[in-house]
Amino acid sequence: MASTTMKRIAEDLGVSVTTVSKVLNNRADIGETTRARVLARVAELGYQPNAVARSLTLRRTRTLGIVIPDLMHSFFVEVIAGLEAVTHTRGYGLLLCNSDEDPHKERAELQLLAQRQVDGVVLASAGASANSDLLHRLTAAGVCLVMIDRDDHPDILCDRVITDDEEVGRLATSHLVAQGRRAVAHIAGPSIVHARRRADGYRRALVDAGLRVRADWIIRGGFRESDGYRAMTRLLSSKKRPDAVFAVNDPAAIGALKAVWDAGLRVPEDVAIAGAGDIAHGDLLRVSLTTVTWARRDLGKRAAELLLDRLDADGANRHRRVVIPPRLVVRASSGVSAGTEALSSG
Amino acid sequence: MASTTMKRIAEDLGVSVTTVSKVLNNRADIGETTRARVLARVAELGYQPNAVARSLTLRRTRTLGIVIPDLMHSFFVEVIAGLEAVTHTRGYGLLLCNSDEDPHKERAELQLLAQRQVDGVVLASAGASANSDLLHRLTAAGVCLVMIDRDDHPDILCDRVITDDEEVGRLATSHLVAQGRRAVAHIAGPSIVHARRRADGYRRALVDAGLRVRADWIIRGGFRESDGYRAMTRLLSSKKRPDAVFAVNDPAAIGALKAVWDAGLRVPEDVAIAGAGDIAHGDLLRVSLTTVTWARRDLGKRAAELLLDRLDADGANRHRRVVIPPRLVVRASSGVSAGTEALSSG
């Protein structure tokens, strides 16, 4: 029951706990024979150090927290996969938290992480400013923070790994325009920075193309499939029906796709659709989904590296802002002929 | 930097640390005024208890570990989502580990969890018996274990939440046979229990239908898309080409789908395909995927509940074996006409 401790090993061997500790931490000031004896007994008993006790002494848990808003979106899972690969090879644990796009839940999760004394937090924030106070307190308490994907909480100083969201919106929208669509609508996200930037990109693309931006073609939707479905349904019933839609992300785009089908219309013939985020298997859908992609696994890796390097260096060097460039992926949903597609995709 | 501690609060108020502790733990033997004073200061300073110190004293971390073999398979992510919902509402943290189907990595992850003194581990095991020793030591050390999805390590006593894998294989295969296919192949997984059971179900369905089981139509593939692709490619080049395939899971089935397409053939006309696990968006694929489904979120929830109930009860009651029943989901890839589909699909 009671697992073996350093004390047990020390007693067995008639040495002090300190000696055992030093051996296990590879300190130089230990005799070869003692070291060997300790190591032997350690192996024999299958001793595993108690990380909790270690953490208490060192005031370092070697544990990171990750808070993401949607576990069912493959985008975030890929980010997590990237993170996990780095953290685990460097001996860090990863506490997983899901805010479900709910600032209240996010707050609870952040608190849980704070109590557990994580060394760092990776956050894709759900709420605009609701939890800024907590984040301030966290960083003030010495917790390293890196924000990913969502560029909110501008007053918080921390590393950030994001993409160029305005460019995301611009790429998708101008592509739709280039396909000859003139009535391009936008299913927007909630009022948080990266969603607004995608809307900005949408607007800019229209303006650049000399098209008018119509307020009633920008519909506040959300990041989930159900949000996209609802928004598209509304768009289809508007007096002037759009012939193309840029959805704030791929789940919303898929919701839109379904809404179009349920209305008895076709994608892309009646409505062309583009999303963002390059959801898993988007290339295999009944109508493959045109989207904007950026390196998701790398995003996770970069976030982990920024965090761990800062922790290892104990360094308070300048906060970094890593921008992962987006790239258009043209597929069927935006209404390109097979020939054209081959040119621009992949 | 140094976050506020109970000591700090005690000094501020001129009481003892014990008193503060008692207030925070809602002990009855504290005067109302003292209690109020302490609580006020706690709120004022935004005191957060140090869970690491607490864990060391109580020898309980209120943290669970989850080890899964494939983070990019939506099946496991849904299981995790179910787990997370339960653990977090009950105040537990969740340490996420990804074994990548690699027993060595799994071993390292389990060790990390052991060192971190998790109260319990949820495991979807990658290796057949490689890590049984470690699991024995873990449970002997008082760590609660619940195995999910994969029913390996038969000598380990623990709760299990699985599905009826033989029935999974039987449902999928007999459905393919019912569609009139006579040359039904199987893309199998590695030699671990639940994969073997699916193969058993495949064989039984054939035998029940009076069909011969051909060894060269059972191909050792694997759980990943690439495994399915390779296996299908081999099947397509065998001297007698099968007209249907049951793949051990949906990622493998999708790999098979791609292989068929890349060979210039059609699904389901030339080869019908069925998978298992009901991958996200399988209903929206170019050819929607016939599969076998079972409650994944519930699986995660049940696992968490079994674990936490056992922990809370500190109970050594009989180990439970929860079997989540599988159900066939008929879609286009198995070659049903639209009319029939409506009847049998969920």
Added chain:
DNA sequence: ATGAAAGCGCTAACAA
């Protein structure tokens, strides 16, 4: 109703 003391398992000065 309150507090002193011991201890959870470990590391880190500082002596010896």
Added chain:
DNA sequence: TTGTTAGCGCTTTCAT
């Protein structure tokens, strides 16, 4: 080269 002592922040007897 080794050991003694103190302490990380908390809970828990057991006195008072």
